[in-house]
Amino acid sequence: MTSCKPTKEEHIRKPDWLKIKLNTNDDYKGLKKLMREKNLHTVCEEARCPNIHECWGERRTATFMILGAVCTRACRFCAVKTGLPNELDTAEPERVADSVEIMNLKHVVVTAVARDDLKDGGAEVFAETVRAIRRKNPFTSIEVLPSDMGGIEENLRILMDTKPDILNHNIETVKRLTPRVRARAKYDRSLEFLRRAKEMQPEIPTKSSLMVGLGETEEEIIEVMDDLRANNVDIMTIGQYLQPSKKHLPVKKYYSPLEFGKLRKIAMSKGFSHCEAGPLVRSSYHADEQVNAAAKQKQLLGEEKSAITNN
Template identity: 90%
Template structure:
Protein backbone atom coordinates (compact mmCIF):
# COMPACT_ATOMS: atom_id res chain seq x y z
CA UNK A 1 0.00 0.00 0.00
CA UNK A 2 1.47 3.33 -1.04
CA UNK A 3 2.09 5.90 1.66
CA UNK A 4 1.02 9.50 1.49
CA UNK A 5 3.71 11.05 3.63
CA UNK A 6 4.90 14.44 2.36
CA UNK A 7 7.49 15.92 4.67
CA UNK A 8 9.39 19.11 5.27
CA UNK A 9 12.60 19.74 7.13
CA UNK A 10 12.68 22.07 10.12
CA UNK A 11 16.06 21.98 11.81
CA UNK A 12 16.84 18.38 12.69
CA UNK A 13 13.22 17.25 13.01
CA UNK A 14 11.14 15.82 10.20
CA UNK A 15 7.46 16.78 10.24
CA UNK A 16 4.58 15.29 8.32
CA UNK A 17 2.88 18.03 6.34
CA UNK A 18 -0.94 18.17 6.45
CA UNK A 19 -2.37 17.48 2.96
CA UNK A 20 -4.90 19.63 1.10
CA UNK A 21 -7.83 17.29 1.72
CA UNK A 22 -7.70 18.01 5.45
CA UNK A 23 -8.62 21.67 5.06
CA UNK A 24 -11.73 22.39 7.13
CA UNK A 25 -14.62 24.62 6.09
CA UNK A 26 -15.58 26.99 8.91
CA UNK A 27 -19.26 27.77 9.33
CA UNK A 28 -20.08 30.07 12.23
CA UNK A 29 -23.65 30.76 11.11
CA UNK A 30 -26.67 31.37 13.35
CA UNK A 31 -27.21 27.62 13.82
CA UNK A 32 -23.66 27.21 15.12
CA UNK A 33 -23.91 30.25 17.41
CA UNK A 34 -27.34 29.21 18.69
CA UNK A 35 -26.22 25.70 19.56
CA UNK A 36 -23.11 27.00 21.30
CA UNK A 37 -25.25 29.40 23.38
CA UNK A 38 -27.64 26.57 24.29
CA UNK A 39 -24.77 24.44 25.59
CA UNK A 40 -23.48 27.30 27.73
CA UNK A 41 -26.95 28.18 29.05
CA UNK A 42 -27.54 24.57 30.09
CA UNK A 43 -24.01 24.24 31.55
CA UNK A 44 -23.35 21.25 29.31
CA UNK A 45 -20.14 19.95 27.75
CA UNK A 46 -19.68 18.52 24.28
CA UNK A 47 -16.90 16.31 23.03
CA UNK A 48 -17.10 18.44 19.87
CA UNK A 49 -15.43 21.29 21.77
CA UNK A 50 -13.42 19.47 24.44
CA UNK A 51 -11.73 17.10 21.98
CA UNK A 52 -11.33 19.78 19.30
CA UNK A 53 -13.27 17.79 16.71
CA UNK A 54 -12.55 18.99 13.14
CA UNK A 55 -16.20 18.53 12.15
CA UNK A 56 -17.73 20.88 14.72
CA UNK A 57 -18.62 23.57 12.18
CA UNK A 58 -20.34 21.09 9.87
CA UNK A 59 -22.23 19.33 12.65
CA UNK A 60 -23.22 22.48 14.56
CA UNK A 61 -23.56 24.85 11.63
CA UNK A 62 -25.16 22.62 8.99
CA UNK A 63 -26.54 19.40 10.52
CA UNK A 64 -27.47 20.83 13.96
CA UNK A 65 -26.16 17.77 15.76
CA UNK A 66 -23.87 17.48 18.75
CA UNK A 67 -22.33 14.84 20.98
CA UNK A 68 -23.05 15.54 24.63
CA UNK A 69 -20.22 14.82 27.06
CA UNK A 70 -21.55 14.02 30.53
CA UNK A 71 -19.83 13.50 33.89
CA UNK A 72 -17.83 16.71 33.67
CA UNK A 73 -14.96 17.89 31.49
CA UNK A 74 -12.01 16.39 33.40
CA UNK A 75 -10.89 12.85 32.51
CA UNK A 76 -9.05 10.51 34.88
CA UNK A 77 -7.00 9.11 32.00
CA UNK A 78 -4.21 10.80 30.05
CA UNK A 79 -4.36 9.19 26.62
CA UNK A 80 -1.65 10.53 24.35
CA UNK A 81 -4.02 11.27 21.46
CA UNK A 82 -6.78 13.12 23.32
CA UNK A 83 -7.18 16.85 23.99
CA UNK A 84 -9.68 16.47 26.86
CA UNK A 85 -8.35 17.86 30.15
CA UNK A 86 -6.84 15.28 32.52
CA UNK A 87 -6.94 15.38 36.29
CA UNK A 88 -8.98 14.39 39.32
CA UNK A 89 -12.66 15.23 38.66
CA UNK A 90 -14.63 17.00 41.38
CA UNK A 91 -17.91 17.19 39.49
CA UNK A 92 -20.79 14.72 39.75
CA UNK A 93 -24.01 16.44 38.76
CA UNK A 94 -27.02 14.17 39.27
CA UNK A 95 -29.27 16.73 37.57
CA UNK A 96 -27.24 16.57 34.37
CA UNK A 97 -29.38 13.83 32.72
CA UNK A 98 -32.47 16.06 32.81
CA UNK A 99 -30.54 19.03 31.39
CA UNK A 100 -29.28 16.89 28.53
CA UNK A 101 -32.79 15.63 27.85
CA UNK A 102 -34.10 19.20 27.95
CA UNK A 103 -31.54 20.23 25.32
CA UNK A 104 -32.35 17.25 23.11
CA UNK A 105 -36.01 18.28 23.25
CA UNK A 106 -35.24 21.94 22.49
CA UNK A 107 -33.10 20.90 19.53
CA UNK A 108 -35.70 18.34 18.42
CA UNK A 109 -32.97 15.81 17.65
CA UNK A 110 -33.80 12.59 15.82
CA UNK A 111 -30.55 10.97 16.94
CA UNK A 112 -28.37 11.88 19.91
CA UNK A 113 -24.90 10.71 20.95
CA UNK A 114 -23.97 10.75 24.64
CA UNK A 115 -20.34 10.22 25.61
CA UNK A 116 -18.33 10.92 28.75
CA UNK A 117 -14.89 11.36 30.18
CA UNK A 118 -13.44 8.29 31.89
CA UNK A 119 -14.39 8.38 35.57
CA UNK A 120 -12.12 5.83 37.22
CA UNK A 121 -12.71 7.67 40.49
CA UNK A 122 -16.30 6.39 40.58
CA UNK A 123 -17.09 2.83 41.60
CA UNK A 124 -19.61 2.44 38.76
CA UNK A 125 -17.44 4.30 36.24
CA UNK A 126 -20.31 6.71 35.66
CA UNK A 127 -22.71 3.99 34.50
CA UNK A 128 -25.61 5.22 36.63
CA UNK A 129 -25.50 8.77 35.22
CA UNK A 130 -25.22 7.30 31.72
CA UNK A 131 -28.28 5.11 32.29
CA UNK A 132 -30.29 7.97 33.80
CA UNK A 133 -29.42 10.17 30.83
CA UNK A 134 -30.75 7.52 28.43
CA UNK A 135 -33.96 7.19 30.45
CA UNK A 136 -34.43 10.97 30.71
CA UNK A 137 -34.09 11.43 26.95
CA UNK A 138 -36.45 8.50 26.35
CA UNK A 139 -39.12 10.08 28.58
CA UNK A 140 -38.91 13.43 26.81
CA UNK A 141 -38.24 12.24 23.25
CA UNK A 142 -39.48 8.65 22.81
CA UNK A 143 -38.79 8.62 19.07
CA UNK A 144 -35.21 9.92 19.31
CA UNK A 145 -32.59 7.21 18.84
CA UNK A 146 -29.87 7.25 21.51
CA UNK A 147 -26.24 6.26 21.02
CA UNK A 148 -23.95 5.94 24.03
CA UNK A 149 -20.16 6.11 23.86
CA UNK A 150 -18.68 5.14 27.26
CA UNK A 151 -15.18 4.30 28.38
CA UNK A 152 -14.60 0.67 29.40
CA UNK A 153 -15.82 1.68 32.90
CA UNK A 154 -13.01 -0.26 34.50
CA UNK A 155 -13.94 -3.44 32.67
CA UNK A 156 -16.46 -4.25 35.42
CA UNK A 157 -19.37 -6.27 34.05
CA UNK A 158 -21.90 -4.88 36.55
CA UNK A 159 -21.21 -1.34 35.31
CA UNK A 160 -21.84 -2.33 31.72
CA UNK A 161 -24.98 -4.22 32.72
CA UNK A 162 -26.32 -1.11 34.44
CA UNK A 163 -25.88 0.87 31.24
CA UNK A 164 -27.25 -1.83 28.91
CA UNK A 165 -30.34 -2.27 31.10
CA UNK A 166 -31.31 1.27 30.05
CA UNK A 167 -31.47 -0.11 26.47
CA UNK A 168 -29.71 2.52 24.37
CA UNK A 169 -30.31 2.20 20.64
CA UNK A 170 -26.63 1.73 19.94
CA UNK A 171 -23.57 0.97 22.10
CA UNK A 172 -20.36 2.57 20.89
CA UNK A 173 -16.97 1.90 22.47
CA UNK A 174 -13.77 2.84 20.67
CA UNK A 175 -10.88 0.46 20.12
CA UNK A 176 -8.92 3.62 19.10
CA UNK A 177 -5.76 1.98 17.70
CA UNK A 178 -4.17 -1.34 16.78
CA UNK A 179 -3.09 -3.89 19.37
CA UNK A 180 0.66 -3.13 19.13
CA UNK A 181 0.24 0.61 19.68
CA UNK A 182 -2.40 0.47 22.43
CA UNK A 183 0.01 0.64 25.42
CA UNK A 184 1.68 3.72 23.93
CA UNK A 185 -1.49 5.52 22.81
CA UNK A 186 -4.14 4.73 25.44
CA UNK A 187 -3.96 5.19 29.22
CA UNK A 188 -5.21 2.35 31.49
CA UNK A 189 -7.34 0.86 28.72
CA UNK A 190 -6.29 -2.36 27.01
CA UNK A 191 -7.02 -3.74 23.56
CA UNK A 192 -8.50 -7.01 24.83
CA UNK A 193 -10.60 -5.31 27.51
CA UNK A 194 -12.22 -3.14 24.83
CA UNK A 195 -13.00 -6.20 22.73
CA UNK A 196 -14.46 -7.94 25.77
CA UNK A 197 -16.54 -4.85 26.59
CA UNK A 198 -18.04 -4.84 23.11
CA UNK A 199 -18.68 -8.60 23.15
CA UNK A 200 -20.41 -8.48 26.53
CA UNK A 201 -22.61 -5.56 25.46
CA UNK A 202 -23.87 -7.63 22.54
CA UNK A 203 -24.46 -10.64 24.80
CA UNK A 204 -26.46 -8.51 27.24
CA UNK A 205 -28.63 -6.88 24.56
CA UNK A 206 -28.36 -8.86 21.29
CA UNK A 207 -30.69 -6.47 19.45
CA UNK A 208 -28.61 -3.38 20.25
CA UNK A 209 -26.03 -2.67 17.51
CA UNK A 210 -22.44 -2.24 18.67
CA UNK A 211 -19.95 0.13 17.12
CA UNK A 212 -16.26 0.96 17.40
CA UNK A 213 -13.87 3.51 15.96
CA UNK A 214 -10.27 3.26 14.79
CA UNK A 215 -7.96 6.23 14.19
CA UNK A 216 -5.06 5.67 11.81
CA UNK A 217 -1.85 7.53 11.12
CA UNK A 218 -0.10 6.60 14.37
CA UNK A 219 2.43 4.21 12.82
CA UNK A 220 0.27 1.13 12.30
CA UNK A 221 0.65 -1.14 9.27
CA UNK A 222 -2.06 -1.92 6.72
CA UNK A 223 -2.13 -5.52 7.96
CA UNK A 224 -2.68 -4.33 11.55
CA UNK A 225 -5.69 -2.27 10.44
CA UNK A 226 -7.20 -5.38 8.86
CA UNK A 227 -6.46 -7.33 12.05
CA UNK A 228 -8.53 -4.80 14.04
CA UNK A 229 -11.42 -5.33 11.63
CA UNK A 230 -11.20 -9.10 12.11
CA UNK A 231 -11.02 -8.75 15.89
CA UNK A 232 -14.08 -6.48 15.98
CA UNK A 233 -16.09 -8.80 13.77
CA UNK A 234 -15.03 -11.80 15.89
CA UNK A 235 -16.65 -9.99 18.82
CA UNK A 236 -19.85 -9.25 16.87
CA UNK A 237 -19.32 -5.52 16.34
CA UNK A 238 -21.80 -4.22 13.75
CA UNK A 239 -20.54 -0.75 12.79
CA UNK A 240 -17.02 0.59 12.32
CA UNK A 241 -15.68 4.09 11.74
CA UNK A 242 -12.14 4.82 10.54
CA UNK A 243 -10.61 8.30 10.64
CA UNK A 244 -7.31 10.11 10.36
CA UNK A 245 -5.53 10.89 13.63
CA UNK A 246 -4.79 14.61 13.97
CA UNK A 247 -2.34 15.80 16.61
CA UNK A 248 -4.30 18.23 18.85
CA UNK A 249 -1.22 19.91 20.40
CA UNK A 250 2.55 19.55 20.27
CA UNK A 251 2.38 17.69 23.59
CA UNK A 252 0.42 14.84 22.04
CA UNK A 253 1.68 11.91 20.00
CA UNK A 254 2.80 12.95 16.52
CA UNK A 255 1.18 11.96 13.22
CA UNK A 256 3.23 9.36 11.38
CA UNK A 257 1.22 9.28 8.16
CA UNK A 258 -1.71 10.96 6.43
CA UNK A 259 -3.84 8.44 4.57
CA UNK A 260 -5.39 9.51 1.28
CA UNK A 261 -9.16 9.51 0.56
CA UNK A 262 -8.49 6.64 -1.86
CA UNK A 263 -6.96 4.55 0.91
CA UNK A 264 -9.91 5.28 3.17
CA UNK A 265 -12.23 4.19 0.37
CA UNK A 266 -10.38 0.89 0.10
CA UNK A 267 -10.60 0.35 3.85
CA UNK A 268 -14.35 0.98 3.81
CA UNK A 269 -14.79 -1.55 1.00
CA UNK A 270 -12.76 -4.17 2.89
CA UNK A 271 -14.73 -3.54 6.10
CA UNK A 272 -18.04 -4.06 4.34
CA UNK A 273 -16.72 -7.26 2.75
CA UNK A 274 -15.76 -8.50 6.21
CA UNK A 275 -19.38 -8.22 7.33
CA UNK A 276 -19.87 -4.86 9.05
CA UNK A 277 -23.41 -3.57 8.57
CA UNK A 278 -21.99 -0.09 8.02
CA UNK A 279 -18.56 1.52 7.82
CA UNK A 280 -17.80 5.23 7.71
CA UNK A 281 -14.21 5.89 6.62
CA UNK A 282 -12.50 9.13 5.68
CA UNK A 283 -9.83 11.63 6.72
CA UNK A 284 -12.21 13.68 8.91
CA UNK A 285 -14.42 10.83 10.11
CA UNK A 286 -14.82 10.63 13.88
CA UNK A 287 -16.76 8.19 16.01
CA UNK A 288 -19.90 10.34 16.05
CA UNK A 289 -19.58 11.64 12.48
CA UNK A 290 -22.92 11.26 10.64
CA UNK A 291 -24.02 8.97 13.47
CA UNK A 292 -27.67 9.38 12.48
CA UNK A 293 -26.92 7.96 9.04
CA UNK A 294 -24.91 5.10 10.52
CA UNK A 295 -27.67 3.90 12.82
CA UNK A 296 -30.23 4.09 10.00
CA UNK A 297 -27.97 2.10 7.68
CA UNK A 298 -27.38 -0.51 10.38
CA UNK A 299 -31.13 -0.83 10.99
CA UNK A 300 -31.77 -1.39 7.28
CA UNK A 301 -29.05 -4.03 7.15
CA UNK A 302 -30.53 -5.87 10.17
CA UNK A 303 -33.94 -5.78 8.47
CA UNK A 304 -32.45 -7.15 5.25
CA UNK A 305 -30.69 -9.97 7.09
CA UNK A 306 -33.90 -10.79 8.95
CA UNK A 307 -35.81 -11.03 5.70
CA UNK A 308 -33.16 -13.34 4.24
CA UNK A 309 -33.34 -15.57 7.33
CA UNK A 310 -37.14 -15.77 7.02
CA UNK A 311 -36.88 -16.77 3.36
CA UNK A 312 -34.41 -19.56 4.19
CA UNK A 313 -36.53 -20.93 7.03
Protein backbone atom coordinates in the same frame (compact mmCIF):
# COMPACT_ATOMS: atom_id res chain seq x y z
CA MET B 1 -0.97 1.44 -0.08
CA THR B 2 0.76 4.68 -1.09
CA SER B 3 2.52 6.63 1.59
CA CYS B 4 2.30 10.21 2.71
CA LYS B 5 4.95 10.20 5.39
CA PRO B 6 5.21 13.33 7.50
CA THR B 7 8.07 15.71 6.92
CA LYS B 8 9.01 18.76 8.90
CA GLU B 9 6.93 20.87 6.49
CA GLU B 10 3.84 18.68 6.85
CA HIS B 11 3.77 19.22 10.60
CA ILE B 12 3.11 22.86 9.74
CA ARG B 13 0.90 22.45 6.66
CA LYS B 14 -1.54 19.55 6.48
CA PRO B 15 -2.44 17.92 3.14
CA ASP B 16 -5.12 19.65 1.07
CA TRP B 17 -7.71 16.97 1.86
CA LEU B 18 -7.58 17.93 5.53
CA LYS B 19 -8.74 21.51 4.94
CA ILE B 20 -11.90 22.24 6.93
CA LYS B 21 -14.86 24.30 5.78
CA LEU B 22 -15.87 26.74 8.51
CA ASN B 23 -19.56 27.43 8.98
CA THR B 24 -20.39 29.83 11.78
CA ASN B 25 -24.01 30.36 10.75
CA ASP B 26 -26.97 30.96 13.08
CA ASP B 27 -27.40 27.22 13.78
CA TYR B 28 -23.76 26.96 14.89
CA LYS B 29 -23.96 30.09 17.04
CA GLY B 30 -27.32 29.08 18.53
CA LEU B 31 -26.11 25.62 19.46
CA LYS B 32 -22.95 27.00 21.06
CA LYS B 33 -25.06 29.45 23.07
CA LEU B 34 -27.40 26.66 24.19
CA MET B 35 -24.49 24.53 25.44
CA ARG B 36 -23.19 27.40 27.55
CA GLU B 37 -26.62 28.27 28.95
CA LYS B 38 -27.24 24.65 29.97
CA ASN B 39 -23.71 24.27 31.34
CA LEU B 40 -23.17 21.25 29.10
CA HIS B 41 -20.00 19.83 27.58
CA THR B 42 -19.59 18.36 24.13
CA VAL B 43 -16.82 16.15 22.85
CA CYS B 44 -17.10 18.29 19.70
CA GLU B 45 -15.45 21.16 21.58
CA GLU B 46 -13.40 19.38 24.26
CA ALA B 47 -11.71 16.99 21.81
CA ARG B 48 -11.38 19.72 19.14
CA CYS B 49 -13.29 17.70 16.56
CA PRO B 50 -12.57 18.90 12.99
CA ASN B 51 -16.22 18.37 12.00
CA ILE B 52 -17.78 20.72 14.54
CA HIS B 53 -18.72 23.35 11.94
CA GLU B 54 -20.39 20.78 9.68
CA CYS B 55 -22.27 19.04 12.50
CA TRP B 56 -23.31 22.21 14.36
CA GLY B 57 -23.69 24.52 11.39
CA GLU B 58 -25.21 22.21 8.77
CA ARG B 59 -26.51 18.96 10.30
CA ARG B 60 -27.43 20.50 13.68
CA THR B 61 -26.18 17.50 15.61
CA ALA B 62 -23.88 17.24 18.61
CA THR B 63 -22.25 14.66 20.84
CA PHE B 64 -22.90 15.40 24.50
CA MET B 65 -20.10 14.63 26.95
CA ILE B 66 -21.41 13.83 30.43
CA LEU B 67 -19.74 13.22 33.82
CA GLY B 68 -17.88 16.52 33.65
CA ALA B 69 -15.06 17.78 31.44
CA VAL B 70 -12.07 16.30 33.31
CA CYS B 71 -10.92 12.76 32.50
CA THR B 72 -9.09 10.44 34.89
CA ARG B 73 -7.01 9.05 32.02
CA ALA B 74 -4.26 10.76 30.06
CA CYS B 75 -4.41 9.17 26.62
CA ARG B 76 -1.63 10.51 24.40
CA PHE B 77 -3.94 11.24 21.47
CA CYS B 78 -6.75 13.08 23.27
CA ALA B 79 -7.22 16.80 23.95
CA VAL B 80 -9.73 16.38 26.81
CA LYS B 81 -8.45 17.72 30.13
CA THR B 82 -6.93 15.22 32.56
CA GLY B 83 -6.98 15.42 36.33
CA LEU B 84 -9.16 14.91 39.38
CA PRO B 85 -12.83 15.27 38.34
CA ASN B 86 -15.41 17.29 40.24
CA GLU B 87 -18.35 15.77 42.10
CA LEU B 88 -21.12 14.30 40.00
CA ASP B 89 -23.77 16.71 38.74
CA THR B 90 -27.05 14.89 39.41
CA ALA B 91 -29.03 17.43 37.34
CA GLU B 92 -26.93 16.84 34.22
CA PRO B 93 -29.11 14.06 32.69
CA GLU B 94 -32.20 16.31 32.70
CA ARG B 95 -30.28 19.21 31.15
CA VAL B 96 -29.05 16.96 28.35
CA ALA B 97 -32.61 15.71 27.76
CA ASP B 98 -33.93 19.29 27.70
CA SER B 99 -31.30 20.29 25.14
CA VAL B 100 -32.12 17.32 22.90
CA GLU B 101 -35.75 18.45 23.02
CA ILE B 102 -34.92 22.09 22.23
CA MET B 103 -32.72 21.01 19.32
CA ASN B 104 -35.36 18.56 18.12
CA LEU B 105 -32.72 15.91 17.45
CA LYS B 106 -33.66 12.71 15.64
CA HIS B 107 -30.47 11.01 16.84
CA VAL B 108 -28.24 11.88 19.79
CA VAL B 109 -24.81 10.61 20.82
CA VAL B 110 -23.92 10.58 24.53
CA THR B 111 -20.30 10.04 25.48
CA ALA B 112 -18.33 10.72 28.68
CA VAL B 113 -14.91 11.23 30.14
CA ALA B 114 -13.43 8.15 31.83
CA ARG B 115 -14.29 8.17 35.54
CA ASP B 116 -11.99 5.61 37.13
CA ASP B 117 -12.59 7.37 40.44
CA LEU B 118 -16.16 6.00 40.51
CA LYS B 119 -16.95 2.41 41.45
CA ASP B 120 -19.46 2.09 38.61
CA GLY B 121 -17.36 4.07 36.13
CA GLY B 122 -20.25 6.51 35.75
CA ALA B 123 -22.71 3.83 34.57
CA GLU B 124 -25.63 5.07 36.67
CA VAL B 125 -25.38 8.65 35.36
CA PHE B 126 -25.07 7.28 31.82
CA ALA B 127 -28.19 5.16 32.34
CA GLU B 128 -30.16 8.03 33.86
CA THR B 129 -29.19 10.26 30.93
CA VAL B 130 -30.56 7.69 28.49
CA ARG B 131 -33.77 7.36 30.52
CA ALA B 132 -34.20 11.15 30.73
CA ILE B 133 -33.75 11.56 26.97
CA ARG B 134 -36.30 8.80 26.34
CA ARG B 135 -38.87 10.37 28.66
CA LYS B 136 -38.72 13.75 26.93
CA ASN B 137 -37.81 12.62 23.41
CA PRO B 138 -39.49 9.25 22.77
CA PHE B 139 -38.80 9.36 19.01
CA THR B 140 -35.09 10.21 19.30
CA SER B 141 -32.64 7.36 18.74
CA ILE B 142 -29.80 7.21 21.26
CA GLU B 143 -26.19 6.16 20.79
CA VAL B 144 -23.94 5.76 23.84
CA LEU B 145 -20.15 5.93 23.72
CA PRO B 146 -18.73 4.94 27.14
CA SER B 147 -15.21 4.17 28.29
CA ASP B 148 -14.53 0.53 29.25
CA MET B 149 -15.85 1.36 32.76
CA GLY B 150 -12.99 -0.56 34.29
CA GLY B 151 -13.97 -3.71 32.42
CA ILE B 152 -16.54 -4.52 35.12
CA GLU B 153 -19.45 -6.47 33.66
CA GLU B 154 -22.07 -5.11 36.05
CA ASN B 155 -21.23 -1.53 35.05
CA LEU B 156 -21.87 -2.39 31.42
CA ARG B 157 -25.09 -4.20 32.32
CA ILE B 158 -26.47 -1.08 34.05
CA LEU B 159 -26.06 0.80 30.78
CA MET B 160 -27.23 -1.98 28.45
CA ASP B 161 -30.40 -2.49 30.51
CA THR B 162 -31.55 0.94 29.26
CA LYS B 163 -31.44 -0.49 25.71
CA PRO B 164 -29.70 2.29 23.78
CA ASP B 165 -30.14 2.15 20.01
CA ILE B 166 -26.38 1.77 19.46
CA LEU B 167 -23.55 0.82 21.85
CA ASN B 168 -20.30 2.42 20.73
CA HIS B 169 -16.92 1.75 22.34
CA ASN B 170 -13.73 2.76 20.57
CA ILE B 171 -10.80 0.42 20.05
CA GLU B 172 -8.88 3.61 19.01
CA THR B 173 -5.67 1.96 17.67
CA VAL B 174 -4.06 -1.34 16.75
CA LYS B 175 -3.05 -3.84 19.44
CA ARG B 176 0.71 -3.15 19.25
CA LEU B 177 0.27 0.60 19.78
CA THR B 178 -2.41 0.44 22.50
CA PRO B 179 -0.03 0.68 25.52
CA ARG B 180 1.60 3.79 24.04
CA VAL B 181 -1.59 5.49 22.81
CA ARG B 182 -4.29 4.66 25.38
CA ALA B 183 -3.82 5.28 29.12
CA ARG B 184 -5.10 2.46 31.39
CA ALA B 185 -7.04 0.92 28.53
CA LYS B 186 -6.38 -2.55 27.15
CA TYR B 187 -6.99 -3.79 23.62
CA ASP B 188 -8.40 -7.16 24.67
CA ARG B 189 -10.55 -5.57 27.38
CA SER B 190 -12.17 -3.29 24.80
CA LEU B 191 -12.95 -6.30 22.61
CA GLU B 192 -14.42 -8.11 25.60
CA PHE B 193 -16.51 -5.03 26.45
CA LEU B 194 -17.98 -5.02 22.94
CA ARG B 195 -18.58 -8.78 22.98
CA ARG B 196 -20.36 -8.64 26.35
CA ALA B 197 -22.57 -5.78 25.16
CA LYS B 198 -23.75 -7.89 22.23
CA GLU B 199 -24.33 -10.90 24.49
CA MET B 200 -26.43 -8.83 26.88
CA GLN B 201 -28.56 -7.25 24.14
CA PRO B 202 -28.10 -9.18 20.86
CA GLU B 203 -30.50 -6.92 18.95
CA ILE B 204 -28.56 -3.71 19.71
CA PRO B 205 -25.91 -2.80 17.08
CA THR B 206 -22.37 -2.35 18.39
CA LYS B 207 -19.82 0.02 16.92
CA SER B 208 -16.14 0.89 17.26
CA SER B 209 -13.71 3.45 15.84
CA LEU B 210 -10.09 3.28 14.73
CA MET B 211 -7.60 6.14 14.26
CA VAL B 212 -4.89 5.72 11.64
CA GLY B 213 -1.66 7.64 11.19
CA LEU B 214 0.05 6.61 14.42
CA GLY B 215 2.52 4.18 12.86
CA GLU B 216 0.33 1.14 12.27
CA THR B 217 0.64 -1.15 9.25
CA GLU B 218 -2.12 -2.13 6.82
CA GLU B 219 -1.90 -5.69 8.15
CA GLU B 220 -2.50 -4.42 11.68
CA ILE B 221 -5.53 -2.42 10.55
CA ILE B 222 -6.99 -5.54 8.94
CA GLU B 223 -6.27 -7.45 12.16
CA VAL B 224 -8.39 -4.89 14.06
CA MET B 225 -11.22 -5.40 11.58
CA ASP B 226 -11.03 -9.16 12.05
CA ASP B 227 -10.92 -8.83 15.84
CA LEU B 228 -13.97 -6.55 15.87
CA ARG B 229 -15.96 -8.88 13.62
CA ALA B 230 -14.90 -11.88 15.75
CA ASN B 231 -16.56 -10.07 18.66
CA ASN B 232 -19.72 -9.34 16.65
CA VAL B 233 -19.18 -5.60 16.13
CA ASP B 234 -21.59 -4.31 13.45
CA ILE B 235 -20.35 -0.81 12.57
CA MET B 236 -16.84 0.58 12.16
CA THR B 237 -15.48 4.08 11.60
CA ILE B 238 -11.92 4.85 10.46
CA GLY B 239 -10.42 8.34 10.61
CA GLN B 240 -7.13 10.21 10.45
CA TYR B 241 -5.34 10.93 13.72
CA LEU B 242 -4.55 14.64 14.07
CA GLN B 243 -2.13 15.85 16.73
CA PRO B 244 -4.05 18.15 19.14
CA SER B 245 -0.91 19.80 20.53
CA LYS B 246 2.86 19.42 20.68
CA LYS B 247 2.60 17.36 23.87
CA HIS B 248 0.52 14.70 22.13
CA LEU B 249 1.77 11.91 19.88
CA PRO B 250 2.98 13.12 16.45
CA VAL B 251 1.31 12.08 13.21
CA LYS B 252 3.37 9.36 11.52
CA LYS B 253 1.41 9.34 8.26
CA TYR B 254 -1.43 11.16 6.52
CA TYR B 255 -3.69 8.73 4.68
CA SER B 256 -5.21 9.91 1.40
CA PRO B 257 -8.95 9.75 0.59
CA LEU B 258 -8.18 6.90 -1.84
CA GLU B 259 -6.53 4.91 0.94
CA PHE B 260 -9.55 5.45 3.17
CA GLY B 261 -11.75 4.26 0.32
CA LYS B 262 -9.72 1.07 0.12
CA LEU B 263 -9.97 0.52 3.87
CA ARG B 264 -13.74 0.98 3.72
CA LYS B 265 -14.03 -1.64 0.98
CA ILE B 266 -11.96 -4.08 3.02
CA ALA B 267 -14.09 -3.45 6.11
CA MET B 268 -17.33 -3.99 4.24
CA SER B 269 -15.96 -7.23 2.79
CA LYS B 270 -15.42 -8.42 6.36
CA GLY B 271 -19.16 -8.20 7.05
CA PHE B 272 -19.68 -4.86 8.80
CA SER B 273 -23.19 -3.52 8.23
CA HIS B 274 -21.73 -0.02 7.77
CA CYS B 275 -18.27 1.54 7.63
CA GLU B 276 -17.54 5.26 7.57
CA ALA B 277 -13.94 5.96 6.53
CA GLY B 278 -12.24 9.24 5.64
CA PRO B 279 -9.62 11.78 6.72
CA LEU B 280 -12.03 13.76 8.93
CA VAL B 281 -14.23 10.87 10.07
CA ARG B 282 -14.68 10.61 13.83
CA SER B 283 -16.60 8.11 15.93
CA SER B 284 -19.89 10.01 15.88
CA TYR B 285 -19.52 11.40 12.35
CA HIS B 286 -22.83 10.96 10.45
CA ALA B 287 -24.05 8.82 13.36
CA ASP B 288 -27.65 9.43 12.32
CA GLU B 289 -26.98 7.72 8.99
CA GLN B 290 -25.27 4.80 10.72
CA VAL B 291 -28.23 4.05 12.97
CA ASN B 292 -30.47 4.02 9.90
CA ALA B 293 -28.10 1.63 8.11
CA ALA B 294 -28.01 -0.64 11.18
CA ALA B 295 -31.82 -0.63 11.39
CA LYS B 296 -32.09 -1.54 7.70
CA GLN B 297 -29.59 -4.38 8.15
CA LYS B 298 -31.54 -5.63 11.16
CA GLN B 299 -34.77 -5.57 9.13
CA LEU B 300 -33.17 -7.53 6.26
CA LEU B 301 -31.82 -10.16 8.65
CA GLY B 302 -35.27 -10.48 10.21
CA GLU B 303 -36.85 -10.96 6.80
CA GLU B 304 -34.26 -13.62 5.88
CA LYS B 305 -34.90 -15.53 9.12
CA SER B 306 -38.64 -15.31 8.57
CA ALA B 307 -38.31 -16.64 5.01
CA ILE B 308 -36.18 -19.57 6.20
CA THR B 309 -38.70 -20.39 8.96
CA ASN B 310 -41.66 -20.24 6.56
CA ASN B 311 -39.93 -22.48 4.07
